[in-house]
Amino acid sequence: MSQTFERGRTVDVQAFIDDQRFTLFHCILFVLCFLTIALDGLDTGAMGLIAPTLAQDWNVPRDSLGPVLSATLVGIGVGALLVSPLADRIGRRSVLIGSVAFFGVWSTAAAFATSMDALTAMRFLTGMGLGAAIPNTATLMAEFVPARIRGLAVNGMLVGFAAGNTVGGVLSGWLIPAFGWRSVLLVGGAAPLVLAFLLLAFLPESVKFMVSSGKPAERIARALQRLAPNARLDGCVFVSAAHAPRERANRSPVLELLSRNYLVGTIMLWVAYFMCLVVLYLINNWMPTLLKGSGFSLPQYAATSAYFHLGACVGILMAGWLMDRMSPVRVIALFFALTALVVLIIGRNVAHDAGLTVLIVATGLTLSGAASSMSTLATQFYPTTSRVTGCAWMLAIGRLGAVAGTFGGAFLLSLNWEFSAIFGLLAVPSLIAAGALLMLGRHAPDLRSAERMTGTPAASQH
Known part of the structure; x- marks a missing residue:
């Protein structure tokens, strides 16, 4: 069914987006964003996958790989802090395409490095x-999908x-024996360069960004007609309830994070995500070692680690829903509180069974569901x-x-702490993260989307 708007009529772009179904356009956007995140995961984990072969090839001790890892x-x-x-100044599309091409170029270049210093740089x-x-x-994903499915869509993309980590592991198992460790970096560099061309061809600019930055109505x-091809929008005036007032539009984005309206929420997001990654990275990096030290065989702790990541995927989708x-x-x-409960139970009763x-x-499930949802929450909290x-600053x-x-x-292991004691201790940062979010909820009790958090809507004519 076509939608026809009278010339000169004011159209709230957020309301327009929320009225749309999940269309082919959204599917294409989801696939492009999913592939970007997947390549991010593949490349982030690349060095860990090639480290043993690299150390052997260059005849360097493994403990010297710290800087490059x-x-x-x-x-x-x-990149998150500065780039x-x-x-928020020049647009999501151009920065995203540039960043994908940038990490593709340097991952490719890293495959030809001849020294540790060059590889590290x-x-x-x-x-x-x-x-x-x-x-x-x-x-970008959050600003294009209807509010009713935003959490699930963004979390599903994440x-x-x-x-990407899983595919990287499978590829490495095949590529390294056949072509050497450099081949992993070549694949991790070539794929983003191909994706950058696809993004250039199919990725749109955020409509809400275009409204807030005064882009032409045409x-x-x-862009809106890509969501609804039958809509007739000629001569309309576009506004966004999430659009900051004109006097704030030229303010530095960093200063806005620390402004009176957002300072408490910003600090609480930082505290929660800091504590979240304390728990997540300790478990990710040390769980195999801890399980092995508790008597698990290689097949047992490898399978348990795989099940952990399987639970993570389920938790991310569940939290988004x-x-x-x-x-x-x-x-x-709630997911952070449940994480605290589960690790406490593990800490008090370790058994080598199902x-x-x-x-x-x-x-x-609970920890990764919370961790990935923090990015989704940040896109909903800020204007x-x-x-x-x-x-980006939260990340x-x-x-x-x-x-x-x-x-x-590493420090706790050096003190000879046992598996159960270390897991039990992780309840503390998990509860701190939960408490920080509850404080955020008190500061912004109606937090559902950024549109409800920006205060006075601004209507600007372009």
């Missing part, structure tokens, strides 16, 4: 591109990271003018938690 994480943090905010630059990709992808109408039906803040706080495997899967920046702060979790696990 951490270079990507550092680059991701820098992603450009998207190239992996740092690769990380910068990766750091700008995730927040822009999550924001499952791509786990899928361009906005063309619930966020579309309940308060997102309460859903994620019961422990079920508890590990439950941990993956259009600082949405990418807000998501960057979280990287500090990832470092703390990684080194914290």
Whole structure:
């Protein structure tokens, strides 16, 4: 059915998007964003997959691989802090395409590195591109899908990271014996370059960004007609309830995160995500070691780790589905609280049986469901003018938690802490994360989407 709007009629782009069904356009957008996140996951895990062969090939001790293994994480943090905010100034589309091409180029270049220093530098630059990709992808997806399915759509897209890690592991098992470790980096570099051309051809600019930045009405109408080809929007005036008032439109996105309206929420998001990644990275990096130290055989702890990631995929989708039906803040706080409960149970009763495997899967479900949903929540909390920046800075702060979790696990193992004691301790940061989100909920009790959080709607004519 065609929609015809009278010339000069004001059209709220968010209401227009929310009225649409999930169309072929949304499917194409979802696939492009899913592939971007999947390649991010593949490339992020690449160095861990090739490290043993690299150490043997270059005849270097494994403990000297620390800088090159951490270079990507550092680059991701820098990219999130410094590059992603450009998207709130010049647009999501251009920054996303540029970041995908950037990490593709440097991943390809890393395949030809001849020294540890050169490889470390190239992996740092690769990380910068990766750091700008995730927040822009999550924001674009969130700004194009109807509010009724936004949580599920964005979380479903973020499952791509786990899928990329899985594909990377399978590819590495085939590529490295046949073609050497450099082939993994070549594939991880060539694929983003191909994807960048697809994004250039099919990826639209965010309609809400175009409204907030004063783009021509004709361009906005063309973008909306990709969602609803039969809509007639000639001569309409486009506004967005999520659009910041004109006096705030030129403010630095970073300053907006720290403004009176958003400061408490920003700090609570940072605290929650920091604590979240403390738990997630300690488990991801040390669970096989902890299980082995508790008497598990290689097949047992390998299978348990795989089940953990399977539970993670289910949890991400479940959390997204619930966020579309309940308060997102309460859903994620509940997942963190359940994580605390499960790790406490593990800490008090370790058994080498199916019961422990079920508890590990439950941990993956609740913890990863909460972790991925934090990006979705950030895109809903911040206004259009600082949405990418807000998501990116939260992700960057979280990287500090990832470092703390990684080194914290090593420290606790050096003190000869047992598996159960370490898992039980993880209840503390999980509960802190839940508490931070509940405080965010008190600060923004009606948090459902950014449209309800921006205060006075602004109607601007372009």
